[in-house]
Amino acid sequence: MEFETVIGLEVHVELRTRTKIFCSCAVEFGAASNSRVCPVCLGSPGVLPVLNEEALKLGIRAALALSCEVRRSSKFDRKNYFYPDSPKAYQISQYDEPIGERGCVVIAGTSAPRSIGITRIHLEEDAGKLTHSPFGDASLVDLNRVGIPLIEIVSEPDLRTPDEARQYLEEIKSILQYCGVSDCRMEEGSLRCDANISLRPVGQATLGTKTELKNMNSFRNVVRGLEYEQERQRAVLMAGGAIVQQTLRFDEATGTTIVMRSKEDAHDYRYFPDPDLPRIELTQAYLDARRAEIPELPAQMRARFEQAYGLPTYDALVLTSTQRLARFFDVAASQAVDPKAVSNWLMGDVLGYLKEMGEDIDAQPMRPEQLAGLLRLIDDGTISTKIAKTVLRDMMTSGQDASAIIEQQGLVQISDEAALREIAERVIAANPKSVEDWRAGKEKALGSLVGQMMKETKGKANPQLVNRLIVDMLRD
């Protein structure tokens, strides 16, 4: 029997605010345990939470960027549960009136682009962090994360392969980073992902029994976890067994999934409206202002790069992977004769060197205008492509213009035919063996002579000119 995989994702994203969602404690990654807490987030009696305006704005911006309808009127609810990561014994969340609903994102898909539905986006607070004593006799609680503003983004069960799940996550991450909503750093926990996965016979409309996967701490592990679970469920179903609805933890070391607990039903949380937080009522003008904050999004930028600069789809995808890189390309390409050449340099040497340095494009001093300048100097024959690679590295560490570096280091390409002819004569005279080989029909011998020329000129000789000169002279 053929099975179809059905995947839905729940993504938690930390909003980029300076303070927590309901109190004025700083949001800082890596602060000492319990040093960013106050009576409000500790849940002391008599305190009153007050909504952080920036968290509301970012949540709405995210909802709009993900094509959601935003509720003009919504509220916060208490999700009650007993666990030491929650000092109030409830999490402030949104239950039946989420801030955003019915959105979508478009992914490349397996064979054709697909629109993945977003069921809802709601605002909520994060919970604390537990570490467990190695002796198993106690758990230690750090409440710094309690009250950190989050949005939860729930997708429709529209994803069909683990790779589509990865594409969806990449797109969400990219959109939210472009909008300044979140850093989306999975390694710091500012983007977290849970997945629901089930299988059903191809052609069946109803969904199969699902399992929920937690603890996948990288996009790669999301794919690994889903692939493992997909195969596990397939094997169970093929053997005539039934899938048990349960929560599983992905174990990175073994690449397998481990049972965590049986699924709690929604009513176990006894949701009810939080009486401490007044309703949120928004005007159309307020929503319009949030919409105006959304910059050109990655999908729009990709399309524009393909159309305006004639880039291949792959180039557009790589260059829009971060907004900073996309903006760098945009400025450089607009000032260059050949945008594809800018793309090649960025995707090749620039990204390669950045990777070596472990830096972001904005962390190095070269400006896009300067890269365009370097390319012009290649075009007009001032320097060779080979020399340009050296100059580029210098630009990316010193921030100087290409022309200044070329002048200081005397790197101007030698295109003076008389000067090159003189050196060629010397090289030919000193290498009779190569000359003989070439005349005997060994094409490779030419390379050796050109190489000698480049050595003599420290790589500055115009390579096309050198080639032509030597061939001419050998023929004479």
Next chain:
Amino acid sequence: MTSELNLAGRLGERVEGHFVHLTTDDVVHVAALARLHVTSEETESLVLELSRILDYARDLQELDLTGVPATSQIGITTTVVRADERRPSLTAAEAVANAPDEDEGMFRVPAVLEG
């Protein structure tokens, strides 16, 4: 104080104009859950105070609210927000000061393990 009231066994009776809705044992139990230390005098006065609150709730329950939509708000304000500005937090030592057990600035609780 009202120590001479001797409320034990007077559940449902009218005392000082209010019905007694809970026992001293109930108050002792709730106090223990909330980690509050209450004296026996305080327990008796709390029985009366909590009874008054329950009286109020009972009065509300008697209202005919047919056609009135449910609300969790008294509705005088909406969209109350604050600026995203930092204020000092407690120190870790202050944060765990009232905890029954702590370990180097962390709350220490009975082991909870999953998986």
